[in-house]
Amino acid sequence: MTKYTEDDLREELKTKEYEYGFYTDIESDTFPIGLNEDVVRAISLKKEEPQWMTDWRLEAFRAWEKMIEPEWANVKYVKPDFQSISYYSAPNTKPKYDSLDEVDPELLETFKKLGISLDEQKALAGVAMDVVIDSVSVATTFKKTLNEKGIIFCSMSEAIKEYPELVRKYIGTVVPQKDNFYAALNSAVFSDGSFCYIPKGVRCPMELSTYFRINQANTGQFERTLVVADEGSYVSYLEGCTAPSRDENQLHAAVVELIAMDDAEIKYSTVQNWYPGNSEGKGGVFNFVTKRGLCEKNAKISWTQVETGSAITWKYPSCILKGDNSVGEFYSIAVTNNFQQADTGTKMIHLGKNTKSTIISKGISAGKSQNSYRGLVQISARAENARNFSQCDSLLMGNDCGAHTFPYIEVKNKSSIIEHEATTSKIGEDQIFYCNQRGIDTEKAIALIVNGFSKEVLNKLPMEFAVEAQKLLEISLEGSVG
Amino acid sequence: MLKINNLHASVEDKAILRGINLEVKAGEVHAIMGPNGSGKSTLASVIAGKDEYEVTEGEILLENENIDELAPEERAHKGIFLSFQYPVEIPGVSVTNFMKTAINATRKANGLPDMPANEMLKMIREKSEMLEIDRKFLSRSLNEGFSGGEKKRNEIFQMAMLEPKLAILDETDSGLDIDALRIVAKGVNKLRSKDNAVIVITHYQRLLDHIVPDFVHVLFEGRIVKSGGKELAHELEEKGYDWIKEEVNA
Ligand SMILES: Nc1ncnc2c1ncn2[C@@H]1O[C@H](COP(=O)(O)OP(=O)(O)OP(=O)(O)O)[C@@H](O)[C@H]1O
Ligand SMILES: [Mg+2]
Numbered sequence: 001m002t003k004y005t006e007d008d009l010r011e012e013l014k015t016k017e018y019e020y021g022f023y024t025d026i027e028s029d030t031f032p033i034g035l036n037e038d039v040v041r042a043i044s045l046k047k048e049e050p051q052w053m054t055d056w057r058l059e060a061f062r063a064w065e066k067m068i069e070p071e072w073a074n075v076k077y078v079k080p081d082f083q084s085i086s087y088y089s090a091p092n093t094k095p096k097y098d099s100l101d102e103v104d105p106e107l108l109e110t111f112k113k114l115g116i117s118l119d120e121q122k123a124l125a126g127v128a129m130d131v132v133i134d135s136v137s138v139a140t141t142f143k144k145t146l147n148e149k150g151i152i153f154c155s156m157s158e159a160i161k162e163y164p165e166l167v168r169k170y171i172g173t174v175v176p177q178k179d180n181f182y183a184a185l186n187s188a189v190f191s192d193g194s195f196c197y198i199p200k201g202v203r204c205p206m207e208l209s210t211y212f213r214i215n216q217a218n219t220g221q222f223e224r225t226l227v228v229a230d231e232g233s234y235v236s237y238l239e240g241c242t243a244p245s246r247d248e249n250q251l252h253a254a255v256v257e258l259i260a261m262d263d264a265e266i267k268y269s270t271v272q273n274w275y276p277g278n279s280e281g282k283g284g285v286f287n288f289v290t291k292r293g294l295c296e297k298n299a300k301i302s303w304t305q306v307e308t309g310s311a312i313t314w315k316y317p318s319c320i321l322k323g324d325n326s327v328g329e330f331y332s333i334a335v336t337n338n339f340q341q342a343d344t345g346t347k348m349i350h351l352g353k354n355t356k357s358t359i360i361s362k363g364i365s366a367g368k369s370q371n372s373y374r375g376l377v378q379i380s381a382r383a384e385n386a387r388n389f390s391q392c393d394s395l396l397m398g399n400d401c402g403a404h405t406f407p408y409i410e411v412k413n414k415s416s417i418i419e420h421e422a423t424t425s426k427i428g429e430d431q432i433f434y435c436n437q438r439g440i441d442t443e444k445a446i447a448l449i450v451n452g453f454s455k456e457v458l459n460k461l462p463m464e465f466a467v468e469a470q471k472l473l474e475i476s477l478e479g480s481v482g
Numbered sequence: 483m484l485k486i487n488n489l490h491a492s493v494e495d496k497a498i499l500r501g502i503n504l505e506v507k508a509g510e511v512h513a514i515m516g517p518n519g520s521g522k523s524t525l526a527s528v529i530a531g532k533d534e535y536e537v538t539e540g541e542i543l544l545e546n547e548n549i550d551e552l553a554p555e556e557r558a559h560k561g562i563f564l565s566f567q568y569p570v571e572i573p574g575v576s577v578t579n580f581m582k583t584a585i586n587a588t589r590k591a592n593g594l595p596d597m598p599a600n601e602m603l604k605m606i607r608e609k610s611e612m613l614e615i616d617r618k619f620l621s622r623s624l625n626e627g628f629s630g631g632e633k634k635r636n637e638i639f640q641m642a643m644l645e646p647k648l649a650i651l652d653e654t655d656s657g658l659d660i661d662a663l664r665i666v667a668k669g670v671n672k673l674r675s676k677d678n679a680v681i682v683i684t685h686y687q688r689l690l691d692h693i694v695p696d697f698v699h700v701l702f703e704g705r706i707v708k709s710g711g712k713e714l715a716h717e718l719e720e721k722g723y724d725w726i727k728e729e730v731n732a
Pocket of ligand 2: 522523524567652653
């Protein structure tokens with residue numbers, strides 16, 4: 001009997017192009033390639049920034065020039081040539097729109113293909129959108145409701161103009177300019193991003209959401225996000241993205257800073273689906289991100305992420321638990337397929353007393369990919385009664401992929417309790433046959449098993465995001481029968 | 483319903499089924515017995531389409547259609563159900579979610595829309611009550627941490643939900659306590675109709691007291707070496723397999 005073998009399936013799927021692989025040709029205003037002080041100044045000028053901002057960027061640039069690209073991560077790649085990248089690109093359609101009708105129809109078409117048309121999003125009650133296409137905010141919705149509560153949610157460029165004192169006070173306080181190679185680069189050339197401020201005691205009534213897209217050939221993306229939750233406030237922030245497929249590697253080095261003041265809570269959820277490269281490992285986004293949150297007294301920060309895209313991911317959303325009784329959480333699903341490489345994890349830095357952290361990491365590897373979890377739990381001398389619970393589970397599909405776990409634990413206070421659990425499992429033929437026997441085909445069976453494996457993390461996502469995340473898991477694992 | 487002609491199957495060049503002939507008509511219950519390792523589970527797996535086994539000779543017909551080329555899920559869509567001897571665990575996937583996925587996959591394959599949620603819930607309630615399954619159980623991860631008996635009862639719950647044409651029960655009785663055995667048998671008997679057929683693989687007469695077979699077959703070294711009515715099961719219970727082995731070797 002002729003059987004439809006795994007090899008047939010693999011073959012068929014190789015020919016499937018990246019689902020969202022299309023490219024929108026919006027006329028754009030792009031800088032020539034290369035980076036030097038003049039380029040940094042030009043970016044600042046272009047964005048009509050105040051002098052302090054220009055100086056801040058230059059300071060970062062000078063530091064970056066002296067730094068070398070880190071090599072400790074478990075990833076291998078040809079280093080980007082930072083002089084062959086253009087550091088600024090903005091859609092020509094500069095003015096902001098009052099209604100969707102004014103938005104470039106081609107752009108709307110793009111959103112439709114992504115299944116995230118603004119129409120739909122507007123209708124989706126409770127979700128405000130700050131859409132970032134090639135670094136500049138094109139449309140902002142739901143501003144009014146937010147205004148009434150005194151919540152600021154706008155692009156970083158706008159924030160620098162409208163709320164310079166807030167930006168100046170907080171930018172770089174959690175991720176300093178010189179923090180690391182990529183953060184320094186970002187500080188020097190960041191194009192745009194989002195700024196969010198929740199006033200004292202305010203509960204943000206809706207999920208704040210941003211869709212980032214990389215849209216211009218050879219344009220490095222340097223987003224900068226700053227979320228400040230003042231005392232006793234609460235905000236849930238969603239970040240999601242997809243990118244058009246292309247051949248050249250695209251660099252992305254974002255910085256996200258979160259500040260949760262006394263009794264405040266920030267939930268930061270990410271669904272990331274950048275182009276991972278084709279089945280031969282060509283192309284794909286390089287994603288080197290610095291994400292860090294600072295918790296004051298009784299504050300709480302939760303990072304939840306679903307990472308399915310990028311050729312290379314280097315990302316460690318972290319929490320500095322500075323205030324007593326503060327809480328840090330990290331829930332992550334990282335999927336790698338084909339030739340993708342991911343080195344992700346978190347750092348939980350316990351400084352305050354009775355601080356608590358939870359780490360749940362689910363790594364799924366398929367194809368020839370490599371998936372590493374790297375986590376640091378650090379308990380400082382004065383962190384009395386600190387607690388950490390870490391769980392790292394890996395799921396392997398096939399024999400050519402790898403899962404690696406690198407937990408680092410540094411304890412300087414004996415009263416702390418740290419627990420670490422790790423498991424590795426493989427999707428079994430028997431599980432798949434069991435599903436098949438019940439009428440569920442192999443693709444679906446894998447999706448089901450993977451969803452089950454990831455459930456603890458998926459459950460942490462806001463509803464509409466969870467649905468999207470599930471779809472992404474399915475798409476990114478197509479053709480990876482174990 | 484099911485017709486198997488001269489079926490040979492092997493795994494890694496080792497012949498396990500060596501010329502099986504079996505006809506199961508709609509409305510009938512067949513019991514397959516036989517010593518450990520004789521090939522009972524292999525036969526069930528081959529009927530269900532497990533890839534691991536290579537059919538080297540012969541054919542399997544379901545309602546006069548040769549199903550050799552069909553993938554396991556396609557066979558399931560045509561109404562073949564296998565209650566596994568060793569059901570596998572799928573962590574994080576609830577029984578309900580699994581059932582919903584299975585039912586809708588089958589409906590889709592047969593050109594039907596998804597089953598409406600209220601209908602699904604009603605069916606779940608009905609079938610779980612019939613099998614005396616606590617509803618809390620249905621939100622647990624499939625088979626994860628289930629006791630041996632719970633796994634088997636859950637298999638029959640799935641069977642009841644999927645309402646197959648041909649149900650193959652592979653040692654569903656093993657691990658069941660006396661009450662559970664009666665409940666499970668009730669579930670199977672409920673499915674029996676003039677349009678369905680059941681193949682029961684078992685080692686013991688006690689299940690056949692509840693699910694009374696029309697035919698009993700003895701599988702030995704990959705062949706059906708003896709067939710008879712329900713009294714054959716009693717005979718085996720009494721005398722074991724030695725006399726059959728002797729007959730075969732004679
Ligand atoms: N995948 C496999 N690889 C190697 N040998 C196998 C495989 N599957 C079955 N066999 C062998 O085939 C023979 C029949 O196995 P099978 O499971 O069908 O027996 P059974 O009649 O169901 O036995 P039991 O009553 O113990 O359940 C055994 O010798 C078994 O070891
Ligand atoms: Mg068996």
